[in-house]
Amino acid sequence: MAELSYWQAILRAHDEEMARDPLVFAMGEDIGVAGGTYKATTGLYAKYGEKRVIDTPISENSYTGIGVGAAMLGCRPIVEIMSVNFAWLAMDQLMNNAAKIHYMSGGRIRCPLVLRLPGGTAHQLGAQHSARMEKVFMGVPGLRVVTPSSPRDAYGLLKSAVRCDDPVVVIEHEAMYNLKGEVPDEEYFTALEGVEVVRPGKDLTLFAYNISVHWALAAADKLAKELGIAAEVVDLRALKPLDRAGIAASVRKTHRAIVVEEDEAPVGVGAEVIAILNEECFFELDAAPVRVHARDVPTPYNRRLEKASIPNADDVVAAARKLLGR
Structure with missing residues (x-):
């Protein structure tokens, strides 16, 4: 390596x-x-x-x-x-x-x-x-x-x-x-389809992609340490086509889902993932899936406003607490 x-x-x-x-x-x-x-x-x-x-x-x-x-x-x-x-x-x-x-x-x-x-x-x-x-x-x-x-x-x-x-x-x-x-030192290829479970868990699934994977992992650490919650983190990584089977498989195990994205919510990746969950495993859900996402505004230049416009790991933790009633 x-x-x-x-x-x-x-x-x-x-x-x-x-x-x-x-x-x-x-x-x-x-x-x-x-x-x-x-x-x-x-x-x-x-x-x-x-x-x-x-x-x-x-x-x-x-x-x-x-x-x-x-x-x-x-x-x-x-x-x-x-x-x-x-x-x-x-x-x-x-x-x-x-x-x-x-x-x-x-x-x-x-x-x-x-x-x-x-x-x-x-x-x-x-x-x-x-x-x-x-x-x-x-x-x-x-x-x-x-x-x-x-x-x-x-x-x-x-x-x-x-x-x-x-x-x-x-x-x-x-x-x-x-x-x-x-x-790896040797040549290798990552498939252009499919999700990757980057952290296994049993209590809820955090779906994320690119930078939001790191927010999800940080949130999963905090949930485990503070509340004993085992969050599964799934890296979507291939967004077109989305891995319907892989997405559904995780939620059939955890029965709860949060989609974490830096993008604004309307017509986004989170909306598509939640649609897949509704179509593939509606009766496996113990609660309605939720999204953690950016505010629906042009990204501000001001540093404080810019940070306030996009989510972070603490927002993911807050969403998980609410979803789990904790």
């Missing part, structure tokens, strides 16, 4: 896949000479050259479209958009081309595109640089959506995404790039 930062794990996955397959290339704003806004492509420009590590203009729809076209021709581009907020500018290429071409061509054309998107609330970047867009991509048929919560999964999910023949959106959290964790 090696201890790597989140960004180092992403860099390692880039490097291994580019070394293995000359049809893998990377493109995005400042990913070449500068090594990426979050260092995730450091050194690749010097190693592979300007034709395989391409610094693009500030024109998300255009260079994403170039990536889509290259993927249709057999390449495997890894396209980085500097901030998930700017992905709105590329939605035409993603929704109308990348996501639909396999279906509209009768299965004759694939689009093995990887789209890397740093996002989330990351210390006073303002409303226009703090978006959580998971629910947008989840609503597009033809896309896969994954979001790693650890360096191990940042490595394994990106490698799996590059090898996948479908377009894959990889959503990374900007506040986790310096997070350290163990990554």
Whole structure:
């Protein structure tokens, strides 16, 4: 095992896949000479050259479209958009081309595109640089959506995404790039479908993804120490498609559920998970599932207001106490 930062794990996955397959290339704003806004492509420009590590203009729809076209021709581009907020500018290429071409061509054309998107609330970047867009991509048929919560999964999910023949959106959290964790020395792949039980429990299930997994784990520690409550923490990690069976299996064991997310509640991941629980295991529930989520406001720039707008581990503990009548 090696201890790597989140960004180092992403860099390692880039490097291994580019070394293995000359049809893998990377493109995005400042990913070449500068090594990426979050260092995730450091050194690749010097190693592979300007034709395989391409610094693009500030024109998300255009260079994403170039990536889509290259993927249709057999390449495997890894396209980085500097901030998930700017992905709105590329939605035409993603929704109308990348996501639909396999279906509209009768299965004759694939689009093995990887789209890397740093996002989330990351210390006073303002409303226009703090978006959580998971629910947008989840609503597009033809896309896969994954979001790693650890360096191990940042490595394994990106490698799996590059090898996948479908377009894959990889959503990374900007506040986790310096997070350290163990990554196996040998090559490995994380499945693009399925949940992971990162902490087993019997009293209630905390569903979470990317940064909210860490809030859920902190809350589970506090619940165990203070109240003797054994909370199971489930990392959703693959958001499209969601693992209906895995989600239901945990709640059939614990009979209670809380969904923890940094995103606002309306039409979100939490709403979809709760819909799955209602459809798959309604009669297994001992209480109505609840959501812990951000306030439905543009993310403030002011530090105190920004912190007040998003949830934390204490909010998860409070929700668990209420759910359990404790």
